[in-house]
Amino acid sequence: xxxxxQPDIHITVSEGASLELRxxxxxxxxxxxxxYVQSPGQGLQLLLKYFSGDTLxxxxxxxxxxxxxxxxxxxxxxxxxxxxxxxxxxxxVGVPGGDKIIFGKGTRLHILP
Amino acid sequence: ETGVTQSPxxxxxxxxxxxxxxxxxxxxxxxxSWYQQALGQGPQxxxxxxxxxxxxxxxxxxxxxxxxxxxxxxELNVNALELDDSALYLCASGPSGSDTQxxxxxxxxxxL
Numbered sequence: 001x002x003x004x005x006q007p008d009i010h011i012t013v014s015e016g017a018s019l020e021l022r023x024x025x026x027x028x029x030x031x032x033x034x035x036y037v038q039s040p041g042q043g044l045q046l047l048l049k050y051f052s053g054d055t056l057x058x059x060x061x062x063x064x065x066x067x068x069x070x071x072x073x074x075x076x077x078x079x080x081x082x083x084x085x086x087x088x089x090x091x092x093v094g095v096p097g098g099d100k101i102i103f104g105k106g107t108r109l110h111i112l113p
Numbered sequence: 114e115t116g117v118t119q120s121p122x123x124x125x126x127x128x129x130x131x132x133x134x135x136x137x138x139x140x141x142x143x144x145x146s147w148y149q150q151a152l153g154q155g156p157q158x159x160x161x162x163x164x165x166x167x168x169x170x171x172x173x174x175x176x177x178x179x180x181x182x183x184x185x186x187x188e189l190n191v192n193a194l195e196l197d198d199s200a201l202y203l204c205a206s207g208p209s210g211s212d213t214q215x216x217x218x219x220x221x222x223x224x225l
Contacts, residue, residue: 004155032212043117043203044156044216051212090155094212099169100146101205101214103155 002027002093004104012110015083021076021107023091032094033074034101035065039087047089050074051096061085086111117217119204125223131192134220136204138185143209144168145187147179150201150219162187163209191222199224 003026013019025031032051036044048059055067065076074091091104118137126132138145144163148156158171162181176192185206191198201221205214 034213036216041221043119043218044205046213046215049213092155096212098212099161100158100171101156102158105153105155 002031002095002102004091004093004102006089006091006104006107008107009105010108010110012112013081014112016080019076019078019081019085019109021089021091021109023074023076023104024072025074025091025093026072027093027095030069032096033065033067034092034094035059035063035074035076036090036092036103037061037087038090038106044090047076081109081111083111083113085109117204117206117215119202119217119220121220122218123221123223125225126194127225128194128196130194130224131190132194132222134189134191134202134204134222136187136189136206136217138187138204138206139215141208142206142215143185144207144214145181145185146205146207146214147187147189148203148205148216149173149198150203151197152200156203159189194224196224198222 005024035047088106092101094101146161147159150156160170161168165181180188201219203219204217207214
């Protein structure tokens with residue numbers, strides 16, 4: 001069965017600093033991979049997705065993620081965070097042609113001014 | 114192009130009652146999925162509908178049921194509410210042939 005691990009429950013970075021959020025997945029083949037962001041009291045917004053091809057994926061809001069098959073990882077990065085990036089970030093995995101997306105428990109990002 | 118919308122925004126029920134949550138899919142999308150997000154957790158898949166039929170189900174009891182209508186709107190019904198049903202319920206839609214799901218803002222259900 002597929003699973004997703006986000007090892008960091010909370011991360012705090014200073015505004016302008018770089019960011020990396022970790023995500024590891026478990027699945028027998030190459031899954032579909034997603035990063036979503038959720039602001040307090042809001043739904044989920046898709047940041048980026050990986051289905052196949054180039055392992056470095058560009059998303060919205062200046063985010064990117066890199067798929068590393070050997071490490072079963074899909075880490076999210078941003079070179080310089082803004083105060084508006086403070087939110088909860090969810091990594092998720094989907095089975096190609098499947099019905100559901102499996103989410104990690106999320107990482108709460110805090111931004112210091 | 115309108116996004117996914119859900120109603121109501123918030124809802125308070127008491128244990129044992131029944132509730133219906135509604136979702137309007139994004140234009141052009143014909144699959145709809147429902148997720149439950151408990152406080153401090155990631156969303157958990159409840160079920161998916163495609164062409165008005167259940168297309169997959171997560172680990173939720175039968176008292177969670179759904180409908181999808183010809184206009185691709187959808188309902189989630191929960192019977193015999195329990196305290197643990199308190200959560201944010203998210204609806205997501207996606208176009209046929211795509212594995213990407215787009216989420217609505219959610220309905221916050223509180224069971225007292």
